[in-house]
Amino acid sequence: MKKFALFVCSLFFAFAALAQNQPATQAKASAAKIAFEEKTHDFGDIKQGDKVDYTFKFKNTGTEPVVISNVQTTCGCTATNWTKEPIAPGKTGEVSATFNSAGKMGQQNKVISVYYNGGMETVSIVTNVLPAKSDASAKQSQK
Numbered sequence: 381m382k383k384f385a386l387f388v389c390s391l392f393f394a395f396a397a398l399a400q401n402q403p404a405t406q407a408k409a410s411a412a413k414i415a416f417e418e419k420t421h422d423f424g425d426i427k428q429g430d431k432v433d434y435t436f437k438f439k440n441t442g443t444e445p446v447v448i449s450n451v452q453t454t455c456g457c458t459a460t461n462w463t464k465e466p467i468a469p470g471k472t473g474e475v476s477a478t479f480n481s482a483g484k485m486g487q488q489n490k491v492i493s494v495y496y497n498g499g500m501e502t503v504s505i506v507t508n509v510l511p512a513k514s515d516a517s518a519k520q521s522q523k
Contacts, residue, residue, distance in 0.1 A: 412498035413442030414473075423507035426481055433478040436492075436503045440467045450495040451475060457482070458490045458505070477505055484509045 421434045440446040445466035453460060457480045463473035477492055491504045 411442050411444035412440065412446040412496060414438045414446055414494065414496060414498065414501050415441045416501065416503055419502075420504050420506060423479075423505065425508045425510050428485060428509050428512040429482050430509075431478060431480050432505075432507065433476060434505055435474050435476040437472055437474055438501075439472050440469050442498055443469055444497075445469070446473065446496050446498060448473070448475075448494060448496045452493045452495070453477070454491045457484060458492065460492060462494070475503065477503075479505055479507065481507070481509045485511070 416436055416438045418436060421436070423432045423434070426432055445468050447466045448462050448464070451460045451462050459478045459480075460475060462475045467473040475492065475494055477490070479488070479490055481488070486509060488507050488509055489504055490506075491502050494501045494503065
């Protein structure tokens with residue numbers, strides 16, 4: 381019985397020691413922080429088939445370098461590119477997005493998820509896709 385009690389006490393102290401170390405590890409993991417200048421960009425009205433692009437700029441407001449591991453979009457109609465090298469604290473980086481409106485109509489809201497070593501942030505592009513003028517209607521309006 382004494383051995384069992386000693387074993388339980390040992391486990392208790394081991395878990396207590398691990399629990400004290402865990403917050404320090406979590407604090408270090410979240411020391412990288414992104415602050416975007418703009419979280420949403422509105423292109424306004426565009427014509428179907430237009431391609432529009434925008435670059436979201438951000439600053440590393442944390443204490444550790446920011447490393448972007450992945451950027452995902454809600455649609456294959458939006459292509460992205462981003463700063464690949466680590467961004468030191470106080471420095472800036474970019475996430476650019478190109479939206480292809482081919483086959484799209486009406487209000488569009490494309491969310492871009494930025495995954496980095498401090499977590500995940502989202503930005504979005506918004507636009508209203510209007511029908512493209514056909515050649516016949518373009519000629520009609522020139523008369």
